[in-house]
Amino acid sequence: LERISHYQAGSKSNSVLICNQVYIIAIIMIFMYISIVGPLCRHTGLLWQDKLYVFGGQTSSIENSKVLWVFDFVKSSWKQFGPMPNSDQVWPCSVHSHSCNFYTDDEGVDYMITSFGFLGEKIAEHTNEVWAYGLQANTWKNLFAHNQENNSNNIPVPRSGQATAIVKGVLYAFGGDDSERRFNDMWSFNLKSCEWQQINLQGKIIPEVI
Secondary structure (H helix, E strand, C coil), rough: CCCHHHHHCCCCCHHHHHHHCCCCCCCHHHHHHHHHHCCCCCCEEEEEEEEEEEEEECCCCCCCCEEEEEEEECCEEEECCCCCCCCCCCCCCCCCEEEEEEEEECCEEEEEEECCCCECCCCCCCCEEEEEEEECEEEEEEECCCCCCCCCCCCCCEECCCCEEEEEEEEEEECCCCCCCCCCEEEEEEEEEEEEEEECCCCCCCCCCC
């Protein structure tokens, strides 16, 4: 607020100069993204500390990505992460139209939680899987696998394009579609017990399918 007030109180020429500098930086970042990362859509992005994490998405109409791109705002550089060849490293399948949320567990460990989406490679199916990427450890772990059965057999239909949020260690998911149906159901996923549970919406006002 102090910086904004200072700029507003400055001369008109200074304001123009500041705006031009912002536009130049934005244009440079866009060209850096296109030239290094390449065309990408239906991916997710997460800001953590001084880095931007971009995961998954579509590189073409028929090809998904499983690459994790990280942009360092301090160094102004991109870095690519992916599964090492011929290794036992755990890594999600290529996916697009998934969700991404930030989560800190009880021990203070920060995670990027990804869920749902449309899987690529030889699977080519919607999914209800949930993954956790440790932002400090730079490792993935699978919390709920594709086509996994729940203990209560109460799990959401695999989908993409849903809305998600994490509150107090619980991932909430609403809506989405599976190419044939659109949903307006709501689900919760406990990030500790890794169990799904459907939330019965009550009241006169219930959102329509999205």
